[in-house]
Amino acid sequence: MPFIDDTILDALFVQGERTKEQKDTLKLSDELVNEVIDADVLVIGSPIYNFSVPASLKAYFDLIARVGLTFKYGETGPIGLLENKKAYIVMSSGGTEIGSDADFAGNYIKYFLGFIGITEVEFVKLDQLMFGSEPKIEAATKKIAEIG
Amino acid sequence: MKILNINSSSNKLASTSASFADKVVAQLIKQNEGATVVK
16 A cells, blocks of 8 residues: 655645546545445454554555545535445454553544544454453454344 | 455454454345445
């Protein structure tokens, strides 16, 4: 997953028509955006690395945050454009408790999804596995079995 | 129902979240007739 660089920024924030090179630069972003638009349900599996999300997930979110496609700016701030979608966030961690002050992953993912309009979000938590994984795995398995 | 499965990493530290995300996808398919995975 490529990270945002000057070439991508120039293609994103172009004035007027994009050149062929700029369109090519945004090809992957366009494909990822179309996948999200096409989906009814997102299932995001993510570990917590050092209190936050893997860099690849951040890079993915950066590529699907597109003005006019997944969000727009209104008079009072950004408005998410992806409606009627639900997301399941399956998160695992070794030591970080999901929802704690040390968790910069779960809240970030939830906030980002809300930013693009996906507000119906459900967590499947597998956190602090280094302190005993069996109860967590049991609870996650039970929660998944209850998904309709 | 179209399901997009996004696994953020493929190394061994991500195997738990990835495998349980797959279980969520399997459950959604089981519970929703015609559900498909778009990726």
